[in-house]
Amino acid sequence: MITRLKLKPGQKGTKALVEKYGSDLVCVRYRYDEASRTRIKTVELIEEKKELPARQLRRADEALVPVQVAYGELELGKMARRLGGKWDPAGKLWYIRYGQIKGTELEAHMVLDANEKKKP
Numbered sequence: 001m002i003t004r005l006k007l008k009p010g011q012k013g014t015k016a017l018v019e020k021y022g023s024d025l026v027c028v029r030y031r032y033d034e035a036s037r038t039r040i041k042t043v044e045l046i047e048e049k050k051e052l053p054a055r056q057l058r059r060a061d062e063a064l065v066p067v068q069v070a071y072g073e074l075e076l077g078k079m080a081r082r083l084g085g086k087w088d089p090a091g092k093l094w095y096i097r098y099g100q101i102k103g104t105e106l107e108a109h110m111v112l113d114a115n116e117k118k119k120p
Contacts, residue, residue: 002032007029024046028043029044064096065095065097066088079104
């Protein structure tokens with residue numbers, strides 16, 4: 001069996017199927033069976049939609065992660081220094097191994113969008 005044509009909803013040849021299935025229609029395929037000399041029209045439909053739980057980032061324990069400690073948070077700064085963090089004055093961030101801050105208060109201060117900033 002050979003698939004010769006795959007149409008998206010709204011293309012010529014799908015109008016009646018869009019009316020029938022609405023937004024659940026994903027695509028329409030025309031398949032040809034050479035043995036029986038027939039054309040088969042198939043539709044792909046959405047059966048179920050579910051919202052996924054929030055994705056958690058998984059980090060290796062040895063990965064350096066950026067941590068932002070606000071001016072005046074002396075205890076957090078001391079903790080970052082004690083855990084072996086490196087201060088980046090240009091980015092005003094601490095870079096600490098994730099395994100060192102996992103489960104501590106510093107984990108909540110990780111910066112998730114600091115990819116464009118240069119690591120020390």
